[in-house]
Amino acid sequence: MLGIEQIASYLPPLRISNFDRKAEFEIDDNFIDAKIGFRAVSRMEADDTTSTLCEKAYARLEEKVAIDRNALQAVIVVTQNPDANIPHVSAILHGRLGLPEQCACFDISLGCSGYVHGLSIALSFMAANGMSRGLLFTADPYSRIIDPDDKNTALLFGDGATVTLLSDAPMFAPGQFGFGTIGQDSAELRVRDDALYMNGRAIFNFAARHIPKDIKRVLAANSREISDIDSFVFHQGSRYIVETIANALGVPKTKVSFGAAEYGNTVSSSVPMILETEMQANDTNLILVSGFGVGLSWASTVLKRTQVKS
Amino acid sequence: MSIDVETVRALIGKLDLLPDPSALIADMPLNKQGLDSLDFVNLLFRFEEDYGIKLPDSEVDGVKTINDIVTLVNAKLAGQ
Numbered sequence: 001m002l003g004i005e006q007i008a009s010y011l012p013p014l015r016i017s018n019f020d021r022k023a024e025f026e027i028d029d030n031f032i033d034a035k036i037g038f039r040a041v042s043r044m045e046a047d048d049t050t051s052t053l054c055e056k057a058y059a060r061l062e063e064k065v066a067i068d069r070n071a072l073q074a075v076i077v078v079t080q081n082p083d084a085n086i087p088h089v090s091a092i093l094h095g096r097l098g099l100p101e102q103c104a105c106f107d108i109s110l111g112c113s114g115y116v117h118g119l120s121i122a123l124s125f126m127a128a129n130g131m132s133r134g135l136l137f138t139a140d141p142y143s144r145i146i147d148p149d150d151k152n153t154a155l156l157f158g159d160g161a162t163v164t165l166l167s168d169a170p171m172f173a174p175g176q177f178g179f180g181t182i183g184q185d186s187a188e189l190r191v192r193d194d195a196l197y198m199n200g201r202a203i204f205n206f207a208a209r210h211i212p213k214d215i216k217r218v219l220a221a222n223s224r225e226i227s228d229i230d231s232f233v234f235h236q237g238s239r240y241i242v243e244t245i246a247n248a249l250g251v252p253k254t255k256v257s258f259g260a261a262e263y264g265n266t267v268s269s270s271v272p273m274i275l276e277t278e279m280q281a282n283d284t285n286l287i288l289v290s291g292f293g294v295g296l297s298w299a300s301t302v303l304k305r306t307q308v309k310s
Numbered sequence: 311m312s313i314d315v316e317t318v319r320a321l322i323g324k325l326d327l328l329p330d331p332s333a334l335i336a337d338m339p340l341n342k343q344g345l346d347s348l349d350f351v352n353l354l355f356r357f358e359e360d361y362g363i364k365l366p367d368s369e370v371d372g373v374k375t376i377n378d379i380v381t382l383v384n385a386k387l388a389g390q
Binding site: 208 | 355370
């Protein structure tokens with residue numbers, strides 16, 4: 001059985017406080033804390049790139065678990081902000097980490113739904129090719145494309161990266177997945193004139209309309225009820241959307257994590273950053289993960305514990 | 311089918327967006343009465359879902375008050 005053995009995250013130390021921008025954007029403390037939920041957003045260093053963020057996440061992973069780099073058979077990076085159009089970030093990482101020639105490398109172009117999509121793609125690819133150890137990275141430093149004067153995006157998005165060690169000795173393994181796309185609304189979240197444009201109302205409506213239904217379908221596909229799930233890890237788009245989805249499903253607040261208050265919405269990294277913490281509790285056996293955003297797309301699954309953390 | 315001011319107040323109460331919906335003034339902008347932009351988006355979304363209507367951005371831009379919402383939603387319901 002293949003699944004998630006370990007996750008490591010990297011958040012750059014630089015923060016921009018949203019409280020410092022209250023007058024500029026005509027917002028108050030309650031709006032920051034109770035509504036968008038992000039007290040600050042993380043920003044990478046000037047000389048950082050998507051690949052260096054991934055490298056730093058990988059360094060954290062090696063601090064947590066011993067890895068034989070020569071045994072790695074796949075490196076997959078989820079990003080829509082690569083270092084350059086060519087080559088793919090995973091190939092850059094392959095070179096920097098000194099990985100073996102027989103290691104497959106490719107990138108996946110997805111945003112906030114990318115991690116959950118990536119889990120399915122990576123594990124399927126590894127299973128189909130008899131692989132037992134691979135890395136799934138996420139890194140989408142939106143600071144490169146955000147207009148700092150745009151209230152709709154500047155207060156929300158933070159930079160960061162994660163890496164997930166996928167192996168045949170997993171701590172958690174996924175069940176059935178659910179996927180979806182509303183392509184006719186894809187223009188509501190896109191890069192326009194080299195800057196990120198987001199129609200906040202359209203994105204809220206998309207998430208509130210589709211994600212609760214998708215989660216119910218995924219639970220049914222896994223023969224689970226909401227009450228069976230120990231922890232719900234939703235994409236950290238904002239506190240408001242996380243709570244809206246939780247309320248629509250009737251999920252107790254104690255089972256829903258909002259952990260991004262001090263760094264913001266890290267796009268495809270938001271789910272694994274929360275998951276990294278949630279999977280450490282030995283009494284957490286079933287975790288529902290759901291990512292949604294650019295596309296407009298979504299992906300969800302139920303992760304089941306396969307072994308107790310040592 | 312149509313809605314009125316009380317319908318809007320009731321939905322604001324049901325969604326727990328403001329503490330005393332009955333005190334809301336129908337012709338005063340809701341943002342002047344404590345409803346922030348995210349709650350306003352949520353309120354319009356619930357009307358779309360509950361009544362099976364679409365409220366395009368172009369028609370929502372000028373909507374500020376409970377009376378504005380009543381007029382817009384009823385126009386959409388009449389057009390169904």
